[in-house]
Amino acid sequence: MMEVAKENMRQPAHLLIFPAPLQGHINAMLPLADALSFAGSLRVTFLNTDHNHRLLSFFSPSQYSRFSLRPNLRFLSIPDGLSDDKPRSAYQLTELFHSLRTHSVDSFRALLLAGGNKDRDGWPPVTCIIVDGLMPYFMDEAQALGIPVLAFRTISASSLWVYLQIPQMIEAGELPFPADADLDEHIKSVPAMEGFLRRRDLPSMCRKATKADDKELQLFTNFAASSTRSKGLIFNTSDSLEAPILSQIDSIFPTTYAVGPLHALVESITSSSVSASLLAEDRSALNWLDAQPYRSVVYVSFGSLARLTHEEFLEFWHGFVNSGHRFLWVVRPDLVAEGTAAVEMAGLEERVRLVAWAPQEAVLRHRAVGCFITHSGWNSTLESAAAGVPMVCWPWAWDQLVNSRLVGEVWKVGLDMKDVCKREMVESMVRAAMEGEKAEELRRKATDLAVEIRRSVGEGGDARLDFERLLRDILSLSL
Numbered sequence: 001m002m003e004v005a006k007e008n009m010r011q012p013a014h015l016l017i018f019p020a021p022l023q024g025h026i027n028a029m030l031p032l033a034d035a036l037s038f039a040g041s042l043r044v045t046f047l048n049t050d051h052n053h054r055l056l057s058f059f060s061p062s063q064y065s066r067f068s069l070r071p072n073l074r075f076l077s078i079p080d081g082l083s084d085d086k087p088r089s090a091y092q093l094t095e096l097f098h099s100l101r102t103h104s105v106d107s108f109r110a111l112l113l114a115g116g117n118k119d120r121d122g123w124p125p126v127t128c129i130i131v132d133g134l135m136p137y138f139m140d141e142a143q144a145l146g147i148p149v150l151a152f153r154t155i156s157a158s159s160l161w162v163y164l165q166i167p168q169m170i171e172a173g174e175l176p177f178p179a180d181a182d183l184d185e186h187i188k189s190v191p192a193m194e195g196f197l198r199r200r201d202l203p204s205m206c207r208k209a210t211k212a213d214d215k216e217l218q219l220f221t222n223f224a225a226s227s228t229r230s231k232g233l234i235f236n237t238s239d240s241l242e243a244p245i246l247s248q249i250d251s252i253f254p255t256t257y258a259v260g261p262l263h264a265l266v267e268s269i270t271s272s273s274v275s276a277s278l279l280a281e282d283r284s285a286l287n288w289l290d291a292q293p294y295r296s297v298v299y300v301s302f303g304s305l306a307r308l309t310h311e312e313f314l315e316f317w318h319g320f321v322n323s324g325h326r327f328l329w330v331v332r333p334d335l336v337a338e339g340t341a342a343v344e345m346a347g348l349e350e351r352v353r354l355v356a357w358a359p360q361e362a363v364l365r366h367r368a369v370g371c372f373i374t375h376s377g378w379n380s381t382l383e384s385a386a387a388g389v390p391m392v393c394w395p396w397a398w399d400q401l402v403n404s405r406l407v408g409e410v411w412k413v414g415l416d417m418k419d420v421c422k423r424e425m426v427e428s429m430v431r432a433a434m435e436g437e438k439a440e441e442l443r444r445k446a447t448d449l450a451v452e453i454r455r456s457v458g459e460g461g462d463a464r465l466d467f468e469r470l471l472r473d474i475l476s477l478s479l
């Protein structure tokens with residue numbers, strides 16, 4: 001085993017951060033790179049795949065040039081092994097991750113070994129790594145080279161806790177369950193969640209699994225377990241959002257850092273926001289919002305990966321139109337899985353705006369936005385919570401089913417309409433989140449939660465203190 005880190009004990013600390021090559025993962029981990037490099041005591045390399053590096057440089061050039069002003073943060077990239085013309089969307093994820101595992105590990109190792117004492121930019125060797133928990137093979141590679149690794153999970157602590165408990169659920173006979181089981185029945189074998197977690201709220205692969213050794217179930221169980229082999233586990237969350245679950249995780253894996261929401265933390269530390277899009281942001285959405293009344297607009301986005309059937313798309317469309325409210329909807333070019341996303345706009349131009357990709361954080365902070373219809377991806381959930389915007393949740397897959405339950409039943413800042421996609425339901429959910437007493441109550445709770453988040457990421461707050469501890473630990477792991 002080559003002890004790269006120890007051979008270079010007197011070199012300055014150099015942290016490498018490597019997110020999975022997906023929009024939601026880059027959005028979670030880039031603010032951490034920004035905040036850590038801003039602190040000034042270590043150098044930070046943010047590693048992308050070549051494909052995403054090209055897209056980010058093209059669609060977020062101002063962001064990249066801002067970073068280039070900071071001498072201790074840089075971007076590098078390695079190939080993902082797929083040809084350039086290959087799509088990398090939700091339906092190609094298995095292929096993408098297979099390719100990373102089989103083709104990119106060699107490039108990753110070469111990068112860590114490059115240059116001995118100094119690499120081609122004159123940077124010292126990497127002394128610590130933060131790797132996305134979805135890519136344990138890179139963690140293994142770095143550990144084999146003697147470099148300390150921290151795992152970053154982009155999902156909620158609650159979702160990771162559920163994944164960690166899959167073996168216990170199987171042992172307790174709660175998993176798998178038959179296709180005709182009552183989905184509203186509560187799960188009893190997940191500590192700290194007995195009061196609210198139903199079969200319906202389990203990650204999507206739990207619902208599909210018919211046997212205990214189901215491949216997808218095992219895969220996600222293994223991801224969760226492998227994160228606990230690292231020197232520490234970093235979460236994009238905080239005590240203000242998930243304290244009871246974080247203390248459960250602490251009880252089995254004591255070195256955890258709850259430093260989120262990172263987009264809010266970085267803003268509190270550096271006084272500027274970070275965003276990096278793999279698609280072109282349509283900033284005209286903000287001009288359109290400027291012309292709308294206070295809290296009058298329903299913002300709709302299903303994140304970067306979710307896909308709707310044509311039928312679901314139309315049910316949402318009619319539900320929004322029939323609600324009578326103004327809405328801004330992100331219709332990504334690949335949002336509708338089959339058929340087209342064409343709709344009849346005649347007579348609706350005043351109150352409806354469709355865009356291919358929005359500057360979401362800025363949209364959610366806009367005074368014209370009244371509620372957010374979301375697929376409950378963890379970044380979207382955090383961005384909405386930090387902006388104090390009530391949510392209507394329609395989780396699509398994976399961890400999103402757990403997140404929407406947190407929003408609806410634990411924080412009570414939104415409504416959970418998982419599993420239903422009928423225009424009448426969409427309309428009534430939009431009305432409930434926008435009009436009358438229920439809407440007022442959701443808004444009050446959402447405002448309280450946003451205040452709590454601001455406190456938590458601000459000086460002396462729990463997320464800020466965890467961030468400072470993380471920085472100290474990276475420096476001491478780098479010795």
Ligand code: UDX
Pocket residue numbers: 022023024025027154155156277301302303304305306330356357358359360361376377378379380381383397398399400
């Ligand atoms: C998926 C998971 O479901 C999520 O929970 C996990 O943490 C990451 O992978 P995704 O579909 O990408 O996530 O959703 P989400 O986590 O919400 O991330 C989407 C990101 O894209 C958000 O940061 C959001 O601000 C951004 N976005 C989305 C835009 O900038 N513009 C848009 O128009 C839509």
